[in-house]
Amino acid sequence: MIANYHDLWHMEQSFRMSKTDLAARPMFHHTKDAIEAHLTIVFTALAVTREVQALTKLAIRNVLRQLRPLRSATLAINDATQTFPPQIDPDRQAIIDTLTKGELRH
Structure with a gap:
């Protein structure tokens, strides 16, 4: 239980990232399918973001700032x-090469 508590910061960081970097705003969907689709997209973006950060060792904001132009x-x-x-x-x-040739975590 203590080990899980020490890893809580990963969840908190993911939550902050979903609100800021991924711009996952409040949902205004009314059907179950629309809500599930929205959550699937947000969690997929979060997983991709975490993988990019793990491969490049850079904050996602930095990667986006460098590659967006x-x-x-x-x-x-x-x-x-x-x-x-x-x-x-x-x-x-170098960032592009890292992402292109990087080993995906399982």
Whole structure:
């Protein structure tokens, strides 16, 4: 019981993260299916967030701040389509590589 109490901070951190970083706001759903769908999405986002933090050793806010500006552009002119990938600096590429090649926890 004492060991579980010491791990309580993980739950508290997850709750705070769901409210702030994941923007899981109050539900305004009225049907059981809509409520369950909302909770499934929030808990899935929380699980993905925890995995990203575990792999990168960075706070999710930091990861989002660094990766959010990376955008590609696709231009279609007449019958030609060209995609321009973002220029990625080495620090951001390291985060992407970590997430791409990281071992998922079970």
